[in-house]
Amino acid sequence: MRRPTRTLARLGTFAVIPAALLAAGVAVSTASYSAFSATSSDGADNWSMGTVALTNDASNGALFSASNLKPGSTGTNCIAVTSSGSLPSAVRMYAKDVTQTKALASSVTLQVKQGAGGGYGTCDGFTAATGTDGTLYDGSLASFVSTRKDYASGLGTWKTAGTKPETRTFQITYTVSPDAPATLMGATASLGFTWEAQNL
Structure with a gap:
């Protein structure tokens, strides 16, 4: 068998080099193309909840602590309620923790007025x-x-805007009926006035 000449051997070696270079060029081209990128973003996104908040100037004191009452007895007190929440809200008033004996509440009238000025104790x-x-x-x-x-x-009827603190004063007056019967001697009644705000 005849051995190839040196000239043929060299030609074979040189023929492989262009193919390798071509393959490398394709790989480089593909890698460069896949690296192209672009993005667009907004700023930092944030979420925070609003608030509904009520306070009063009574410092947990009772509006009334009346004893030794009789037919015709009456009393008045005021309380200033402040809304400081950030959300618009509606404020309402109701009674809680009600107890009584001898149906005393039936012989007592109650008047509630809303306005401005005055406060707890006066x-x-x-x-x-x-x-x-x-x-x-x-x-x-x-x-x-x-x-x-x-x-x-x-x-x-109070609806707050939620843009700044708002205050309403409530004047509460009770009167024992002049016709309260003698059967009410020693009778008692107790309740808590509550103001509650809920967002609109």
Whole structure:
């Protein structure tokens, strides 16, 4: 068998080189093309919840602690309620933790007015709002505690804007009926006035 000449051997070696270079060129071209990229983004996205908040100037004190009452006894006190939440809300008033003996609430009338001025412990400077925003309730204490028991049934026309703190003063007056019977001697009644705000 004849051995190939040196010339043929060299030609075979040189013929492989262009093919390798071509393959490398294709690989480089493909890699460069796949690296092309572009993005577009907005700024940092944030979410925060609004608030509904109510406080009053009574510092958890009772509006009334009246004892030794008799037919015709009466009393008045005020309380300033402030809304400081960031959301628009509706504020309503109702009774909670109601207890009584001898149906005393049936012989007591209650009047609730809404306005401005005055505050807990004194109604000096209080001015009632006009129209239906002024007198919110004028009736028996028994009816108030039986019909105004939660937010859904509560009293109120106050709607806050939520843009800044807002304050309303509530003037509450009770009167024992002049015709209260002698059977009510020693009778008691207790309740808590509650103001609640819910966002609109």
